[in-house]
Every structure is written in C-alpha cells, then in structure tokens.
Amino acid sequence: MEGLVVKNYAGFYYVDTGKAIYMCKARGKFKKDNLKILTGDRVVIKEIVPNSEGVIESLLPRKNELIRPPIANVDQVLIVFAFADPFPSTELIDRLLVMAFALRLEVVLVFNKFDLVNPESQKLFEYYKKILPKVVAITARGDTGIEELTSYLNQKISVLAGPSGVGKSTLINRLVPGAKLATGEVSPKIKRGRHTTRHVELIKLPFGGFIADTPGFSNLTLPEMDKLELQSYFPEFNQNRKYCYFPNCLHVKEPNCRVRELLETGEIPPFRYENYLTFLEEITSDERSS
Numbered sequence: 001m002e003g004l005v006v007k008n009y010a011g012f013y014y015v016d017t018g019k020a021i022y023m024c025k026a027r028g029k030f031k032k033d034n035l036k037i038l039t040g041d042r043v044v045i046k047e048i049v050p051n052s053e054g055v056i057e058s059l060l061p062r063k064n065e066l067i068r069p070p071i072a073n074v075d076q077v078l079i080v081f082a083f084a085d086p087f088p089s090t091e092l093i094d095r096l097l098v099m100a101f102a103l104r105l106e107v108v109l110v111f112n113k114f115d116l117v118n119p120e121s122q123k124l125f126e127y128y129k130k131i132l133p134k135v136v137a138i139t140a141r142g143d144t145g146i147e148e149l150t151s152y153l154n155q156k157i158s159v160l161a162g163p164s165g166v167g168k169s170t171l172i173n174r175l176v177p178g179a180k181l182a183t184g185e186v187s188p189k190i191k192r193g194r195h196t197t198r199h200v201e202l203i204k205l206p207f208g209g210f211i212a213d214t215p216g217f218s219n220l221t222l223p224e225m226d227k228l229e230l231q232s233y234f235p236e237f238n239q240n241r242k243y244c245y246f247p248n249c250l251h252v253k254e255p256n257c258r259v260r261e262l263l264e265t266g267e268i269p270p271f272r273y274e275n276y277l278t279f280l281e282e283i284t285s286d287e288r289s290s
Ligand SMILES: Nc1nc2c(ncn2[C@@H]2O[C@H](COP(=O)(O)OP(=O)(O)OP(=O)(O)O)[C@@H](O)[C@H]2O)c(=O)[nH]1
Pocket: 112, 113, 114, 115, 116, 138, 139, 140, 141, 142, 163, 164, 165, 166, 167, 168, 169, 170, 171, 182, 183, 184, 185
C-alpha cells in the first residue's frame, strides 16, 4: 500500500493511505542506510494490523525538501499577510516570493483581515493581483475569500509563511474545524522553543490536500543565486527585460532600460524596484564574500 507520512512522533511514522492512518515503524534498512523519512514523504507500507499498524518498506522519490520545518514534497507556499494590524511589509512579501520561486514552489499570496482593509493596503493587494496568478483577499474570522482559497489548496501539500499576528493559526482553524491551533496568546520566546522541539504535522484538509501545522521560511536569508537570476522572480521585470537594450540588463544604470522606464511612468511602483535593488545588493555581497 502507498501512503503519505503525515507525522513522525515518538519513533512512529503516521502514514495516511487515504483509507486509514497507520502507525508505522520503518524497516531496519532505513537506519542502516542512514535514510531519513520525512513528513511529506510518500512511502510503501505493509499492513500488520488492519487499518491501524504497518511497516514502512520503501521510500518513493522526493520532489523536493524544505529544511525548516523538515518536510518533503511541498507543492506550494501560502504567503500570508494582513490588510492591517499588522500593515504588510512589502520587503518581506517580496523576499518570501523570491525564496518560494527560487525553490520552484507555487505561491498563493493571501491578504487576511479584509474586514480591516484601507486604501493603502487595498492598493498593494491590487498590484500583486496584477502580477501574480493566485492572490486572494480573505477574512479568516469570517467567510470572505475562503472558497477561492480552498480551491487553491485542493489536492496540494501547502506550507504557510508570513509574519506574526497576520492570522495563520486562525486560518488553519477556519479551514480545519477542530485543528485547534493556538492563536495569539503565545509569547514569542516560548513559541520559538515550541517550534524547534515540535514535530511538523500535515493536517488533512476536509476538501482534499494537506497543510503543514508549522510555518516555514523562518530563515529569511536569500538563497545563493546569480545576479541575472533574481529578476526572473519579479514577474513584471521578467516580462519586460526583452525590451531593455542590453540582453543581460540588471536594470541598475544601463542605458535604454525598459524596467526603469516603467518605473518612471509609475507602471512599476517604487517599492518593487527598491526591494529588487536591496536583494540584488544582498546577493552581490554574498558573491563577494564567498
Ligand atoms: N480583524 C480580524 N482579525 C483577525 C482575522 N484573522 C485573525 N485575526 C486576529 O489576529 C490575531 C493574530 O491571529 P493568529 O492566528 O494568532 O496569527 P498568526 O499569524 O498565527 O500569529 P503567530 O502565531 O504569532 O505567527 C488574533 O487576535 C486573531 O483573532 C480576521 O480575518 N480579521
């Protein structure tokens, strides 16, 4: 039987076969070969006790692997911000977008707390909606946007990312009644301890798909990349680079640069360009130091 490892706890792997969740030990060869089984791995198991216990016989090939939290076969990142309280940091939005795209993950950008929307955050939302395919405004404490978001989560393994207080736990509780994730009241210090000692678990979504109970991307260092690669993670830059005079234009000081023309006309907002320059500087100095 084939299944998905949804949790690794106290020496047991919990494997969801679609029919039941089996508590499994791994065959000795995994330890011998130093093969680590991660939450998110697809495995083949042999049933020992009907619908309850089994043994993991083999591990199927992984599509990818996140380090923190350790989880395999992630399809997409749900990047969550709020319209207000806290007001979104565009630098953090853009950083998370670059990190997700660099890992070849799909992105759903969520703006929560639509009940608190204001003209500035509305404008940000509209801009991202223009450049990305899946951007959704929701009220996790209500119904707005939940159906649209559900359609993006269906049949996929998703990981949440986003700053504190935007409503990530509230959202999981909203999507999975009974998940009972703690919201709000945990102090940042205790929480760090909690996240390092806790095991990541995939929560089954009632409409299909899974979502990790532990937010990812806590380390915000950009991955190593070539300077030219960065713009491929800014869709509106990437679309326009072919009109720049130089084929390898980085849009910094080069003449006849289409991206900077669009910045002049206001089609590309200043914050996007500034974030791009900040990241370009960051990966450039990384290159120098290595
Ligand atoms: N107005 C409003 N408040 C919300 C909404 N969703 C969540 N909140 C509130 O925002 C606060 C933070 O929500 P959490 O779910 O704890 O946020 P989080 O992202 O999990 O925060 P961390 O656990 O610190 O990472 C809580 O007081 C929630 O009740 C919403 O749609 N509208």
